[in-house]
Amino acid sequence: MKTLRVPEATVTRLSIYSRFLERLDRNGITTVSSGEIAEGVGVSPAQVRKDLAYFGEFGTRGVGYNVKDLLKYTLKILGLDQEWALAIVGAGNLGFALCTYRGFNVRGFHIVGVFDNDPTRIGKRIGDLVVQPLTLFPEIAQKENIRIGVIAVPTSAAQEVADMMVKNGVEAVLNFAPVAINVPDEIEMRNVDLSVKLEILTFNLGFRNAQSL
Amino acid sequence: MKTLRVPEATVTRLSIYSRFLERLDRNGITTVSSGEIAEGVGVSPAQVRKDLAYFGEFGTRGVGYNVKDLLKYTLKILGLDQEWALAIVGAGNLGFALCTYRGFNVRGFHIVGVFDNDPTRIGKRIGDLVVQPLTLFPEIAQKENIRIGVIAVPTSAAQEVADMMVKNGVEAVLNFAPVAINVPDEIEMRNVDLSVKLEILTFNLGFRNAQSL
Known part of the structure; x- marks a missing residue:
């Protein structure tokens, strides 16, 4: 994990993105674009990309993100891969x-x-x-x-x-x-x-x- | 009131500043510096000054803010001068x-x-x-x-x-x-x-x- 300082607003949105990803995953959706995440949670696509960029490279241009992978990663970032x-x-x-x-x-x-x-x-x-x-x-x-x-x-x-x-x-x-x-x-x-x-x-x-x- | 867009984080802090000012006012304190507000609520003095600057000019250099005036103004900004x-x-x-x-x-x-x-x-x-x-x-x-x-x-x-x-x-x-x-x-x-x-x-x-x- 990188050691740069992450704004609290980014962490808050990450928490919200991960809930949205859970919902997609439950509904059997396997890929999602930053635009779809943005629309689903009510922020701009640029904001989604900027937030995720704090934690490394995700997604494939023109294809989007793998829902399960991104969900797993966001949960790990949030410390929710443990009890x-x-x-x-x-x-x-x-x-x-x-x-x-x-x-x-x-x-x-x-x-x-x-x-x-x-x-x-x-x-x-x-x-x-x-x-x-x-x-x-x-x-x-x-x-x-x-x-x-x-x-x-x-x-x-x-x-x-x-x-x-x-x-x-x-x-x-x-x-x-x-x-x-x-x-x-x-x-x-x-x-x-x-x-x-x-x-x-x-x-x-x-x-x-x-x-x- | 100016019509520039105010970040939600600023509004949140304004709400917190105003509670701190209420406490000072109750305790009979009449003037406060941005440094004291900052310490009282746990943000930087620069942040306090930046947040307040959205809404106009406050305070006197070297003297600070008049507690009652600033409180009244923050409540008005937050829409709390009405029921x-x-x-x-x-x-x-x-x-x-x-x-x-x-x-x-x-x-x-x-x-x-x-x-x-x-x-x-x-x-x-x-x-x-x-x-x-x-x-x-x-x-x-x-x-x-x-x-x-x-x-x-x-x-x-x-x-x-x-x-x-x-x-x-x-x-x-x-x-x-x-x-x-x-x-x-x-x-x-x-x-x-x-x-x-x-x-x-x-x-x-x-x-x-x-x-x-």
Whole structure:
């Protein structure tokens, strides 16, 4: 793998391309052009080619890409050719939603535990999972080799939960609490703010109205 | 407002800057430098200056930005100086989580309805809201002037729900169902895939491991 820096937007699109390729593959389609990928996911063909070029040479001019090969390669680039044990801390509405969210138990990800410290939640069943007391996190993290921790607790508890995850060997943290948390540099961390996309909508609506005046 | 095209990544950061400015304002801080904003949100000072430059001249060299003014201006740019009535369709785990998600009922957004067609969900209380039958969407959309529709239904129902929203005057759609949906060009639409960020984490972990070999 090359060592040049890949923009996060490219990685995001790669993730989206790979889902599109999965759909093609399921439908028995064997080759695809950059134009077809572009149309399928809503970006320009030049963008598709530029994104894929970060990772080497793909496809044959005039023939396009082999779907299975490109899918396999994109999954490998995304690190999805291996299993990632994942734990969710926080079994409120959001934690429940994430436990049953299709995207969290496919493509290499495997939810191995959901934790809470609220006695009324501990023991509750969510699909195949049972809410575990937070005190069991260290033991289960070691046993199941939890590499990704998902924070779905209230703002006030987020930093404490992150610290506990890091202390117990988690390599990456996905934080849904709307607050900045600190982790050591060697830990990968991303925040998901569910409302940022709302503001992209209102920005565009406002912008459009301003332009049409 | 200028009519140049603003990258979506800039709008996303603007949304994040404005949250940081809100925090400063709450804490009684009156001026801030681009360096301080940059440090507060984790980007470079040059990026902050570049992003803000899209929207005109701000700040005074050596003094920085007036927090209240910049906050007010960023909110206006994001379209948050007005009220946006928002409805959530789908009262499963995700719909429940979104109804109580702090970011969906602040900064100009106001949830005026949550809808489902499952009789076991209709009538349930979520905070101040009561789950309404989907058949009442047209009536409530008109009465409450619903401008933003949030889709939190299973994949199979997403397109149908989007069509119904558009038919009833919704201007913007935020889709949490992991499926591509089609809306007319004049409708603003964004998909939220909660698992894309997971794959950014695994990409980065894989990349780091590859580089350290």
